[in-house]
Every structure is written in C-alpha cells, then in structure tokens.
Amino acid sequence: MALEYLQIAEMVAREKDIEKEQVIEVMEQAIQMAARKKLAAELGLQPLDLIVQGHIDRVSGDVHIKRLVQVVKMVMEPTSPEEARAAVREGREPEMRPASDKRGYPLKSNPSQILLAEAQINNPNIQIGEYIMEDLPLKYFDGRVAAQAAKQVIFQKVKDVERARELENYKDSVGTIISGIVKRTDFNGTLVDLGRAEAWLPKDETIQRETFKQGDRIRAYIYKVNPQARGPQIFISRTHPQYLVELFKEQVPEIQNGTIEVMGAARDPGFRAKIAVKSYDRNLDPVGACVGIRGVRVQAVTTELQGERVDIIEWSPNAAEFLVRAMQPAQVSKVVLDEDDNRIEVVVPQDNLSLAIGRRGQNVRLASILTGWDIDVMTDSEESERRNNEYNVLSTNLMQNLDVDEVLARLLIAEGFRSIDDLLKVTPEEIAGIEGLDTDIATELQNRAQAALTAAAERLEKLGVTEELKALNGMTADLIIALGEKGIKTLDDLGDLATDELQEMLPAGLLNDKQAQKLIMAARQHWFAEESDDEDEDLDAAPAEAAPAAPAQA
Incomplete structure (x- = not known):
C-alpha cells in the first residue's frame, strides 16, 4: 500500500505532464485535509481549529500523519468563525484576538496553541514558535469519507498545477498573435x-461583422494573461490596435528587422484604421514598404481584419506636419496648436469638411487617437468669421480703454497686445518699436492702460468680486467686470454655471466655448479638494476596533 502512493503520483505526473514532486505535495495536502476533518469530528471540533501535517516518504512511500500544537506567548483565536472561513477562502491569515473562556479568563491552550509555561512542564527546552508533535495513526486517513475528500483535493490541486503551468508558458506570450x-x-x-490551453475572446473584442462556429480556425492577439480561480486565464482580442501592428510585422520584413518602426496605431475595428510608420533608412519609403507591390502586403492585413481599410501614414516629429498627414485624405489649409490645452484647430476647405470628419466622425477620431491631440475641425469661412469676431471684441476693448481709433487698436493686436494688461508688461521702448509709433505715444498708451486698470479695480471693489475669482487662471479685467456686473462674484457662483449660461452673460466673442468650459472647471476644482479633505477627516475620526479585554481574575 505504501509504494502505491508513489506509483499513483508517478502515473498522474506522466499523464498530466507535470513534476512528480508537485503531485506528491498535492497528495500530502489531501492526506492532511482528510485526516484533520476526521480528527476534528472525533474530538467535536471544527477542522479549522486543528493543525495537522501529512507527509509521504519519497523512498518508501510510507505515510506519516502528525498533529501539531504551536508554543505561543499568548493563545489567540480568530475574531469569529465567519472570519476564519473567509480567510481560508481568500488565502490570507485571519484577524485574531486573545482567546478566553466563557468567564473571560485567558486560555492556557486551545487545540492548536499552548502557552510557553504549560509546554515547558513536559519539555523544559521548548521555545516560542516551536511545535509539540503527536503522531496520529493511519486510521485518520482510512475510511470512505477521508478517501473521497482526498480524491477531490487531488483532482482540484492537480488541475491548479496544470493551470499554473499553462500560465507560466503563456505569460511571456502577451503581445503576440496566436x-x-x-x-x-x-x-x-x-x-x-x-x-494545451484555452483562451477567451470576449464579445467586445470581436470585430463587429464577424461570427464564429465550432471548429473554425481563428487568429487573435494575446492582450492579457490573468490567473484566476475559474475560467480561462488567457484573454485574446481581434480589435486591439496592437493586433494591427503585429499583422504588419508579419507582412513587412523591414518592420521585423528594425529598418521601419511602427510609431502608433488607431482602429475602428472592421471599418477603418490608421497606422504611423517611420523609416531609419533615408532611401526607404516606409509607406511604400508597408503597402507592398500592387498593395499585396496591406491587402493581406485588410483581409485578415474582415475588410478593414488601413491608412498608412509617415510619422513626423513635427506635430503640425504629422497631424496634416493623419487627416488624409482631407486637404488641410491651416493648423493652430494650443500646447497648454493639448488641442489643435484644423482648418479645411468647405468641400473637404465631410472628408476631414469622416463617416460617423471616424477620420477625425482616429487622427486624434493616433497623434494624441484633441482636434477641432472647421471650415475656412468658419475660422475667418471666428477670427473676425475675436478681433472685433479685442479691438473694441482696446478702443474703449485706451481711447484710440480702430486702426491703432488693430495694429496693437497684430503685434500681440491683446489687452491693456499686455501693454503694461513691456517697456515703452518695445511699444515704440512698432512701425508708426514713438516713445511719447508708447508712454501715453501705458498711462492710459494704467488709468483704465485703476478704474477697473475701483469698479471691481464696488462689485465685491472675491480675490479667489480674480486670481483664477484665464481671468482678465474685462472678464472679471463682466462677470461681476452679472452677479458672479465667487468661485461657487461661476462653478454653478453651465457653459451656455456663461456665454449668454458675456459680450459676444469674449470667450469661446472651450475657454468658457475650462474656466468653469477651474472654478469647480476647490469642490473636489474639499470632498477629499472631508473623506480624510472621516477616516481619521473613525475609532479603531479594540480587542475585548479579559476581566481581571479575582
């Protein structure tokens, strides 16, 4: 019977293609579990209350079962039976408390622990942390219940070992096609x-128009290998942008050898995709290499992706140039970069607007993902109208504050002086450098600008606008006055507004929608900071649970 355990371990290891030692360890756990369960039933205890050790001799196959009692400084127990069971399920140590009897006196021992003083009565040399071991007869592993429990544990543990081996084999395969x-x-x-393993292709990782039936061969991209209690561990995708990149690597040798590098990819799976490529060889056209002779390479990728149209774009370190290429096939007239907001305004001819936006916003969305910029698309006429409105507002403000004519106001705007604040940030000599102006005019302009600011400050003081609102990033004197006159005097007042409500309050052209939205979000920031502080205070105020103290012995 003894050697039979080793023979069973060898047979299972050979059948499942796993190490024999792993199978023996699983069998020891099964013996341990079955023996602990039977011993607990005999003593009227719960299995979790006992520590039982099972061992199979690697040479003779003999089984040894021992009961262990740990020597401790203080006898402890789980805070509740539910906590003990939850800890076993979750694979963690349970929360403990000092063990006491019904009267509240500390226990000297329990089924798994004993105080040092009690243990040293029989063994003076024993120390804290060591175990008192008691050999148990093999009857605790015999019997139908014990055998059935062992069988279930062995089956489950061997399955876990198989899954762990699969995980080990495939964890380095993330980012590849299978x-x-x-x-x-x-x-x-x-x-x-x-x-040798199974993979799961979620519905949302499947190209929209494709269906599969049992027996179909399928190719996909491994995007995650995740150990979990149930179900497949390997997750695959046919919609992942990197799947497109890996397919091009298979078709284009220049990508494999590093001559061409894929700088990014964006997909609307099954419909359209964009991929940016860069060549390290000045004599090699990266786009032509990816397209192939008569388009054979890109066509192979398109066929694999159920007809997904792929735009191949040459990457550029210049953000504006790269975006113009990413917007193809639309012709771009002009781009304006706003690096602070990571936003680009793209101006296209009227007859190219539909091409620039694309079907369901496809073209502009993919270009935005590929370049990493937020993109606003407008026509030449819309951009011209917006610029004229903006110039009109700026020139009107300068004309009113500086008491100058429209020609001089527009000249100052063209030179970058968009507000009276800008005039006071430079020296008179810099203003005098503008063609047609001299030092006297420059000094007079600054004096008028200072006077206008002083008057504005007096108006603000009467309006009662808070300093926090004045200091908000993006605020100007004209904007603060316009808000104050409409009753917006605090950050909360501004934060309560919607974008369209704020626009209706202000003179036309003073702010665009994006600027208004950004201003409102900045005014709301202190709300989120206050909520975070309140949560921290609640956590600090929560009293820690203290373990119940045992009453003093009379």
Whole structure:
C-alpha cells in the first residue's frame, strides 16, 4: 500500500505532464485535509481549529500523519468563525484576538496553541514558535469519507498545477498573435482551444461583422494573461490596435528587422484604421514598404481584419506636419496648436469638411487617437468669421480703454497686445518699436492702460468680486467686470454655471466655448479638494476596533 502512493503520483505526473514532486505535495495536502476533518469530528471540533501535517516518504512511500500544537506567548483565536472561513477562502491569515473562556479568563491552550509555561512542564527546552508533535495513526486517513475528500483535493490541486503551468508558458506570450480552434461560442464571447490551453475572446473584442462556429480556425492577439480561480486565464482580442501592428510585422520584413518602426496605431475595428510608420533608412519609403507591390502586403492585413481599410501614414516629429498627414485624405489649409490645452484647430476647405470628419466622425477620431491631440475641425469661412469676431471684441476693448481709433487698436493686436494688461508688461521702448509709433505715444498708451486698470479695480471693489475669482487662471479685467456686473462674484457662483449660461452673460466673442468650459472647471476644482479633505477627516475620526479585554481574575 505504501509504494502505491508513489506509483499513483508517478502515473498522474506522466499523464498530466507535470513534476512528480508537485503531485506528491498535492497528495500530502489531501492526506492532511482528510485526516484533520476526521480528527476534528472525533474530538467535536471544527477542522479549522486543528493543525495537522501529512507527509509521504519519497523512498518508501510510507505515510506519516502528525498533529501539531504551536508554543505561543499568548493563545489567540480568530475574531469569529465567519472570519476564519473567509480567510481560508481568500488565502490570507485571519484577524485574531486573545482567546478566553466563557468567564473571560485567558486560555492556557486551545487545540492548536499552548502557552510557553504549560509546554515547558513536559519539555523544559521548548521555545516560542516551536511545535509539540503527536503522531496520529493511519486510521485518520482510512475510511470512505477521508478517501473521497482526498480524491477531490487531488483532482482540484492537480488541475491548479496544470493551470499554473499553462500560465507560466503563456505569460511571456502577451503581445503576440496566436492561432486556435473555436471550441464554443455564446452571447458573451468565444472559447478558443490552443492545444494545451484555452483562451477567451470576449464579445467586445470581436470585430463587429464577424461570427464564429465550432471548429473554425481563428487568429487573435494575446492582450492579457490573468490567473484566476475559474475560467480561462488567457484573454485574446481581434480589435486591439496592437493586433494591427503585429499583422504588419508579419507582412513587412523591414518592420521585423528594425529598418521601419511602427510609431502608433488607431482602429475602428472592421471599418477603418490608421497606422504611423517611420523609416531609419533615408532611401526607404516606409509607406511604400508597408503597402507592398500592387498593395499585396496591406491587402493581406485588410483581409485578415474582415475588410478593414488601413491608412498608412509617415510619422513626423513635427506635430503640425504629422497631424496634416493623419487627416488624409482631407486637404488641410491651416493648423493652430494650443500646447497648454493639448488641442489643435484644423482648418479645411468647405468641400473637404465631410472628408476631414469622416463617416460617423471616424477620420477625425482616429487622427486624434493616433497623434494624441484633441482636434477641432472647421471650415475656412468658419475660422475667418471666428477670427473676425475675436478681433472685433479685442479691438473694441482696446478702443474703449485706451481711447484710440480702430486702426491703432488693430495694429496693437497684430503685434500681440491683446489687452491693456499686455501693454503694461513691456517697456515703452518695445511699444515704440512698432512701425508708426514713438516713445511719447508708447508712454501715453501705458498711462492710459494704467488709468483704465485703476478704474477697473475701483469698479471691481464696488462689485465685491472675491480675490479667489480674480486670481483664477484665464481671468482678465474685462472678464472679471463682466462677470461681476452679472452677479458672479465667487468661485461657487461661476462653478454653478453651465457653459451656455456663461456665454449668454458675456459680450459676444469674449470667450469661446472651450475657454468658457475650462474656466468653469477651474472654478469647480476647490469642490473636489474639499470632498477629499472631508473623506480624510472621516477616516481619521473613525475609532479603531479594540480587542475585548479579559476581566481581571479575582
């Protein structure tokens, strides 16, 4: 009987292609579990109350079962039976408390622990942390219940070992393409047989128009290998942008050898994609290499992706130039970069607007993902109208504050002086450098600008606008006055507004929608900071649970 355990371990290891030592360790755990369960039933205890050790001799196959009692400084116990069971399920140590009897006196021992003073009665040399071991007869592993429990544990543990081996084999395969056979498909996704493992293709990682049936061969991209208690550990995708990149690597040798590098990819799976490439060889056209002779390379990728149209774009370190290429096939007239907001305004001819936006906003959305910039598309006429409105507002403000004519106001705007604040940030000599102006005019302009600011400050003081609102990033004197006259005097007043409400309050052209939205969000920032501080205070104020103290012995 003794050698039979080793023979069973060897047979299972050979059948499951795992190490024999792992199978023996699993069998020891099964013996330990079965013996602990039977001993607990005999003593009228819970299995979790006992520490039992099972061991199989690696040479003779003999089984040894021992009961262990740990020597401790203080006898402890789980805070509740529920906590003990939850800790076992979750694979963690349970929360403990000092063990006491019904009268509240500290226990000297329990089924798994004993105080040092009590243990040293029989063994004066024993120390804290060591164990008192008691050999148990093999009857605690015999019997139908024990055998059945051992069988279940062995089956589950061997399955866990197999899954761990699969995980080890595939964890380095994340980011690669695999091929398998469809095993089962349902509403949630598709189970794919990889041979020695199974992979799961979720429904939302499937190209919209494609369907699979049992037995179909499928190719996909491994995007995650995740150990979990149940179900497949390998997750695959046919919609991931990197799947497109890996397909091009297969078709384009220049990508494999590093002559061409893929700088980014964006997809609307099954419909359209954009990929940016860069060549390290000045004599090699990266776009032509990816397209191939008569388009054979890109066509192979398109076929694999169910007809997904792929735009191949040459990457550029210049953000504006790269964006113009990413917006193809639309012709771009002008781009304006706002690096602070990571936003680009793209101006296109009227007849190119639909091409620039694309079907369902596809072209501009993919270009935005590929370049990493937020993109606003407008026509030449819309951009011209917006610029004229903006110039009109700026020139009107300068004309009113400086008491100058429209020609001089527009000249100052053209030179970068968009407000009276800008005039006071430079020296008179810099203003006098503008053609047609001299030092006297420059000095007079600054004097008028200072006077206008002083008058504005007096108006603000009467309006009662708070300093926090005045200091908000993006605020100007004209804007503060306009808000104050409409009753917006605090950050909360501004934060309560919607974008369209704020625009209706202000003179036309003073702010665009993006600027208004940004201003409102800045005014709301202190709300989130206050909520975070309140949560921290609640956590600090929560009293810690203290373990119940045992009453003093009379």
